[in-house]
Structures are given as structure tokens and as C-alpha cells.
Amino acid sequence: KEGVEQEKQGAIEMETINLNEESTTKPAADKKAKSQSMEKLIKNDDLGQVAEAAPRYRNYRSISCDNKKKKTLPKQKTHAELKAERLKEETKKANPDDILVSDWWSKYYESVGNDPRLKKIFDDRDLPRIKMYDRNLEDYFGNFQDIMESIPIVKPDNDVSSDEDSDSDEEDIETRHRVGFFKGSIKVYEISEEMHLLNKTQPPQLMFSNLPTNKKADVLVRVYVVAGVGLTPLDFGGSVDPYLVVKCGKTVIEDKDKYITKDLNPVFGRVFQIRAKLPRDSELTVKVMDHDIVGANDLIGSTTIDIENRFLSWRRASCGISQKFVKKRGDKDKWRDQLKPTEILKRLCALKGWLKPVFKKDADGLKVIINGREYSPKKRKKGPLVLDMEGEEQKPVNASEERNSLALEALHELDVVPEHIETRVLTNEDCPGIPQGKLHMWVDIFPYSDNIPPPVNIAPRQPQKYVLRCIIWNTHDVFLEETNILGEEMSDIYLKCFLEGRKKDAQETDVHYRSLTGEGNFNWRMVWDVNFIPQENKMIQKKKTKFWHIEKSVKKVDPVFHIKVFDKDVLSRDDLLGSTELNLTRLPAPTKTAKECCLEQYEDEEKYPRMSLFERKKILGFWPVYIDPIDGPRELRGKVEMELEILTEQEAIERPAGKAREEPNANPTLEPPNRPDTSFNWFTNPWKLFTVIIWRRYKWHIIIGLIVILLILFAVLMFYTAPAAINQAIFG
Numbered sequence: 001k002e003g004v005e006q007e008k009q010g011a012i013e014m015e016t017i018n019l020n021e022e023s024t025t026k027p028a029a030d031k032k033a034k035s036q037s038m039e040k041l042i043k044n045d046d047l048g049q050v051a052e053a054a055p056r057y058r059n060y061r062s063i064s065c066d067n068k069k070k071k072t073l074p075k076q077k078t079h080a081e082l083k084a085e086r087l088k089e090e091t092k093k094a095n096p097d098d099i100l101v102s103d104w105w106s107k108y109y110e111s112v113g114n115d116p117r118l119k120k121i122f123d124d125r126d127l128p129r130i131k132m133y134d135r136n137l138e139d140y141f142g143n144f145q146d147i148m149e150s151i152p153i154v155k156p157d158n159d160v161s162s163d164e165d166s167d168s169d170e171e172d173i174e175t176r177h178r179v180g181f182f183k184g185s186i187k188v189y190e191i192s193e194e195m196h197l198l199n200k201t202q203p204p205q206l207m208f209s210n211l212p213t214n215k216k217a218d219v220l221v222r223v224y225v226v227a228g229v230g231l232t233p234l235d236f237g238g239s240v241d242p243y244l245v246v247k248c249g250k251t252v253i254e255d256k257d258k259y260i261t262k263d264l265n266p267v268f269g270r271v272f273q274i275r276a277k278l279p280r281d282s283e284l285t286v287k288v289m290d291h292d293i294v295g296a297n298d299l300i301g302s303t304t305i306d307i308e309n310r311f312l313s314w315r316r317a318s319c320g321i322s323q324k325f326v327k328k329r330g331d332k333d334k335w336r337d338q339l340k341p342t343e344i345l346k347r348l349c350a351l352k353g354w355l356k357p358v359f360k361k362d363a364d365g366l367k368v369i370i371n372g373r374e375y376s377p378k379k380r381k382k383g384p385l386v387l388d389m390e391g392e393e394q395k396p397v398n399a400s401e402e403r404n405s406l407a408l409e410a411l412h413e414l415d416v417v418p419e420h421i422e423t424r425v426l427t428n429e430d431c432p433g434i435p436q437g438k439l440h441m442w443v444d445i446f447p448y449s450d451n452i453p454p455p456v457n458i459a460p461r462q463p464q465k466y467v468l469r470c471i472i473w474n475t476h477d478v479f480l481e482e483t484n485i486l487g488e489e490m491s492d493i494y495l496k497c498f499l500e501g502r503k504k505d506a507q508e509t510d511v512h513y514r515s516l517t518g519e520g521n522f523n524w525r526m527v528w529d530v531n532f533i534p535q536e537n538k539m540i541q542k543k544k545t546k547f548w549h550i551e552k553s554v555k556k557v558d559p560v561f562h563i564k565v566f567d568k569d570v571l572s573r574d575d576l577l578g579s580t581e582l583n584l585t586r587l588p589a590p591t592k593t594a595k596e597c598c599l600e601q602y603e604d605e606e607k608y609p610r611m612s613l614f615e616r617k618k619i620l621g622f623w624p625v626y627i628d629p630i631d632g633p634r635e636l637r638g639k640v641e642m643e644l645e646i647l648t649e650q651e652a653i654e655r656p657a658g659k660a661r662e663e664p665n666a667n668p669t670l671e672p673p674n675r676p677d678t679s680f681n682w683f684t685n686p687w688k689l690f691t692v693i694i695w696r697r698y699k700w701h702i703i704i705g706l707i708v709i710l711l712i713l714f715a716v717l718m719f720y721t722a723p724a725a726i727n728q729a730i731f732g
Contacts, residue, residue, distance in 0.1 A: 617647075
């Protein structure tokens with residue numbers, strides 16, 4: 001009876017909710033799907049709306065008298081549990097090694113060798129690399145003339161005499177009078193008498209077989225321009241504003257809007273796509289221009305690539321072969337060719353006149369036979385399952401994936417073009433024979449179809465916005481620079497802090513006057529906005545390098561934090577007592593007490609390990625300040641107790657804090673420092689100087705002195721008025 005009543009009540013609740021949601025006309029299958037979707041939404045913790053997503057009814061079908069069939073909804077997580085899980089996921093994602101190799105640029109900088117940390121990570125994780133060529137790709141692969149040669153067609157110049165032709169450089173003449181290329185191949189071979197008689201009865205055997213078609217090919221050309229190196233300066237002041245112009249056939253793309261200001265080593269990160277027809281549009285030209293606000297733009301240099309030779313070559317120069325066959329969507333190492341490795345291997349064998357590759361599997365594993373040679377995988381995977389470094393079970397290796405991996409290894413041994421970046425020299429006709437800089441780039445060529453893979457994302461890294469907060473709490477044992485009127489050593493201490501390259505944005509604390517022990521109390525907060533690239537550990541700064549420049553240039557600098565301790569002077573320049581420079585990505589470990597603080601923190605990395613503020617988020621402790629004399633060792637000049645904290649832009653909005661002790665004075669709240677009464681500016685408070693300094697110390701001396709002065713005055717007056725008084729008393 002009780003179960004029937006619950007069933008009726010559940011049915012009434014279900015009907016009421018369905019009426020409110022205008023779903024009474026839907027079939028039962030839709031109701032069931034909706035219930036499942038709601039349960040799925042409840043289990044999805046990433047949405048952060050578990051409480052709102054909970055259904056307001058129970059399914060009446062799940063309620064019966066049988067307790068075994070009764071279904072219960074999953075337990076909802078509290079807000080604190082969800083926040084803890086979210087923080088745990090963020091901490092897991094914030095692995096510095098994962099951040100370093102999170103995008104394509106990590107492969108580029110590893111190939112260039114700018115960051116030694118990347119080499120170790122790539123070696124430990126066995127990540128696929130990019131081959132960096134320090135010259136044109138044609139110089140390493142015979143100009144890709146394995147199928148046909150490019151012979152220049154030269155037009156004779158009647159204006160030039162034969163004597164001038166003989167004295168001039170032959171290559172220069174061909175360049176000036178060249179009208180095109182003859183692309184073909186000529187083979188000369190001896191024919192014996194038997195072969196000659198045989199050729200009369202039947203046509204001779206062709207030496208050229210399996211040649212590519214000579215029909216027009218519709219292709220998509222992708223030009224990846226990564227960066228420029230050592231461009232020739234053309235502007236006044238030794239700078240240049242480069243941008244790119246790409247030309248293929250009649251198609252010209254001017255990237256004038258994306259010019260980079262005042263940079264001789266610009267990072268372009270640009271991808272250009274051009275649809276072309278071969279052999280008509282066989283030459284690709286990339287120009288680097290100098291953008292000028294007034295006047296015509298100047299040509300810095302250009303380079304030309306024969307894309308037809310690359311497209312027809314059996315070396316697969318149309319798209320470099322990656323080191324690994326990765327099919328994961330969205331991965332930076334994803335396979336970016338139209339054809340799979342097995343298909344590329346078949347095409348290579350056909351172009352070279354070999355038999356098709358044969359895959360076979362024996363007791364030793366999978367093997368492939370190419371032109372009579374057997375290839376086997378170098379790293380054999382034992383067992384049906386593959387375990388990663390954490391020991392988590394993954395899917396078994398697919399047979400086709402295993403074949404593609406083996407074909408890929410064979411292709412690399414057959415000397416095909418790997419995934420690469422080539423260094424092309426820029427030339428200019430106005431300066432023949434003189435390089436005008438270099439370009440790091442590569443070109444992909446695909447037959448135009450619907451299954452062309454998406455381009456590689458090489459967009460330049462964008463900085464993330466952070467907020468740096470520094471709280472100066474106290475100073476200890478600061479060098480005492482001056483001597484007061486009472487003969488005591490003292491200093492009027494204040495601190496100035498700024499980031500590298502931003503000295504104009506320096507912030508100062510207030511002054512702790514008349515410090516007699518080197519101790520200063522401040523409770524002062526400083527705040528800076530920081531644009532930081534975590535993968536490179538660099539800050540981005542925009543500023544004018546010269547006062548006459550109209551636009552600001554972008555520079556990457558190390559995140560170095562400068563701290564300077566000064567002695568405040570009224571009538572002269574402030575004296576520097578000590579300073580230090582802290583790299584926020586390699587901070588020396590601070591000490592907990594001022595007594596332990598010493599110069600060894602900057603020298604002994606084993607005892608005081610380096611840490612990154614961007615990983616630790618907040619660091620509190622003591623750091624020493626010093627001076628470096630011209631002759632002699634470094635001298636300790638004081639100790640600064642401060643707190644460094646780095647926050648993301650969103651975190652700074654959620655936890656606001658004002659500069660100094662201004663509103664909003666929170667996170668944490670800073671109280672006015674508890675300074676001694678002797679800490680004040682004597683120049684603006686002379687009476688306080690007397691009452692606090694002189695009177696307290698020499699009170700009795702002043703009182704006794706005043707009494708003595710009064711007694712002397714009384715005696716002088718007495719002796720001065722005594723003769724007149726005596727005369728008046730005697731003679732009336």
C-alpha cells in the first residue's frame with residue numbers, strides 16, 4: 001500500500017514537471033533520453049553547475065515495493081569538493097615541463113637550440129623533432145633534380161660584346177639574360193650491335209619509366225614563414241619594419257598590415273595559402289619589405305623556390321615526413337600529410353621503378369621488404385598492450401597503425417625529406433653577392449582536393465597577463481650612511497623597486513627617517529602589470545627605443561626584479577646603500593630570519609635552490625642587498641623582508657589590492673608601520689626635532705643651563721643696580 005502511494009505521488013510529480021516544461025506530447029523514449037542526459041549532466045563536474053542541474057523529480061518507474069530494483073541518484077558534490085578538484089586539475093596542468101612543450105614553437109626552439117631545457121625534455125619523453133637546415137633545402141638534396149634537370153634558357157644580348165662576355169661572370173650573365181628553364185632529362189647510353197639489330201624489329205626499351213604525368217596539376221601551396229634572422233637595417237637609427245610579400249604565378253599576397261616595428265630578428269609566424277597550377281606557376285617568391293610611413297616601401301631581400309621540382313621529386317619534398325605517425329586530433333605533432341606512410345612508400349617505389357613494398361609478419365614481428373631489402377622496427381613493442389610512464393593501460397596497437405609506423409621508419413632510412421625548417425638567404429639585386437638576412441621557413445604542396453589537412457598553427461606566442469605584487473615589510477642591518485648633529489650614525493631609509501626595462505614605472509616606499517640600527521618599517525605594497533610568456537620565461541615590453549620613433553617596438557626581456565635601498569637627502573642626491581636583482585623564474589630561496597640572511601643565497605644553489613615565482617605563486621622571506629665595489633669582494637649592505645606574489649588577471653580581479661596602503665587595502669590588509677618617535681623629517685618639523693631628540697636626551701643639561709643663565713643675569717642686574725641703591729640709602 002505504501003509503495004502504491006509513493007508510485008502515485010511520483011507519477012503526479014512527474015506529470016506536473018512535464019506540464020511545466022511543455023513535454024506532455026513527447027514520446028516515452030524522449031523522456032528517457034532526457035532523464036539520461038540530466039544524469040549525465042550531474043556527473044559532469046567541469047560544468048560547475050551541479051546544484052542547478054539536479055532534477056526536481058524522481059522517475060516513478062524506479063520506485064517499487066522491491067528494494068532491490070530501487071534506483072538512487074548519484075551523490076552531488078559540494079562546492080568545496082568541486083573547487084578542490086578544480087585546483088587539483090589546475091596544479092596538474094601547471095607542470096612546467098608540460099608548459100614548455102605545449103605548442104609547436106617548442107619544437108622550433110629545440111631545433112634552433114635556444115633553450116637547453118627543451119633538449120632534455122625531448123630526450124626524456126622521446127618527442128618528435130624538427131630538422132633544422134642552415135641552408136636552402138635544395139643544397140642538401142641535389143636541387144631535387146632526381147627525375148628531371150632544370151637547364152636555364154638564356155637569351156643572347158647583342159648589346160654586350162664578346163669581350164665583355166668573356167670577362168664577366170658566367171652565372172651573372174645567365175641570371176641577367178635568363179628567360180626561363182628547360183626541364184627534362186637526357187640519358188646517353190651505348191647500344192651494342194645486337195641491340196641495334198633488335199631495335200629494328202621491335203621498339204627499344206625505354207630508360208625512363210614511371211614518370212609523373214605532364215598534365216597540369218592543380219595544387220595548394222602553403223608557405224610557412226617562421227622568423228627572420230639578421231635583416232639588413234634600412235631605416236635611420238639602424239632598424240627596420242619588416243613585413244612579407246608572397247608571390248606565386250599571378251597571385252600576390254601583401255601582408256602589409258602585419259608589419260613588425262623596429263626588429264632585425266622578427267618572429268613572423270605567418271601562414272600563406274595559394275592555389276596554383278603546375279607547371280605554369282612553378283616559381284614561388286617570398287619578399288621581405290621594409291614598411292615606411294612616408295614614401296615607398298623598400299625591398300630588404302627576396303628568395304625564390306622552384307615548387308615544381310619539389311612536387312615531382314620522389315623524396316617527398318612537398319611535405320616533410322614527421323618522425324612519428326600521430327593521428328590524435330588537435331595534437332601539435334599530428335600527421336599533416338594527405339597520404340599515410342604506407343601510401344607514401346608505395347608512391348616512392350613506383351617513382352623509382354621498384355616493386356611494391358611487401359609486409360610480412362613472422363616470429364620476430366612485422367617486417368617490410370623494399371627493393372629486396374628487409375626493414376624491421378627499431379623499437380619493438382612487446383605484449384599486446386602499451387603502458388605509458390604512469391602505468392595506465394592503453395588500447396592495443398592497431399595493425400594498420402603498426403604498418404604505418406614501420407613504413408615511416410623505412411622512409412626515413414630511404415633519405416626522404418623529413419619534417420624540417422630551412423634557412424633561406426635573402427638577396428637583393430641592388431647589392432649583388434651580399435646576403436640581406438635569412439628566413440626560417442618551409443613550404444607544403446598538396447594536390448588540390450577535399451581532404452587537405454588543416455595548416456599547422458605557428459601563430460606567435462601571445463603573452464599572458466599577470467599582476468605582480470610586492471610587499472616591503474621591513475629592512476634589517478642597513479648600512480648607516482650619515483652622522484647627525486649628535487654624532488650618531490643614521491640613515492633615512494627608503495626602497496625603490498622596478499622591473500627590467502621599466503625604470504620609468506619604478507615605485508618607492510615612504511621614508512623611514514633617522515634609523516639608528518639599520519632597521520626600517522614600511523608595510524608598503526607595490527603593484528605592476530606583467531605580460532609574460534611562460535614557455536619562454538620572458539616578459540613582453542612595448543616602448544619606443546628612440547625618442548623620434550612614432551611607434552613602440554616589442555621586446556622580450558628576462559623577468560628581473562630590481563630592488564634598491566637609498567638614503568634620503570634633502571639638499572643633495574640620494575645615496576645608494578645597496579641593491580639586488582632577482583630573476584622571478586630563478587629566485588634564490590629566501591631565509592626565514594634576518595640572522596640567516598647572507599650573500600651565500602646568490603652563490604650556493606645547492607643550499608639555496610632556485611625557484612620560480614610563477615610556479616610557487618607566493619614567496620615570503622629575507623633577501624640581502626649589496627654593493628659591488630670596483631676593487632674588492634661584494635659587500636653586504638642590508639637585508640630586506642618582503643613578500644612576492646604573482647596572480648593571473650582573473651585572480652587579481654577576485655582579490656583586489658591597492659598600492660601602498662590605499663584602498664582597497666586588502667589581501668592582506670596593511671597597517672601603518674610601528675616606527676619609533678625619532679622617525680621624522682627634521683627639516684619640516686624643527687620643533688619636533690627639539691622636543692623629541694634634544695629635549696629627551698639633554699633635558700637636565702638644558703634645565704641646569706637655564707638656571708645658571710638666570711643666576712648670572714640676576715647677579716649682573718644686582719651688581720648693576722647696587723651703586724644706585726646704596727647711594728639712595730645713604731644720601732636719601
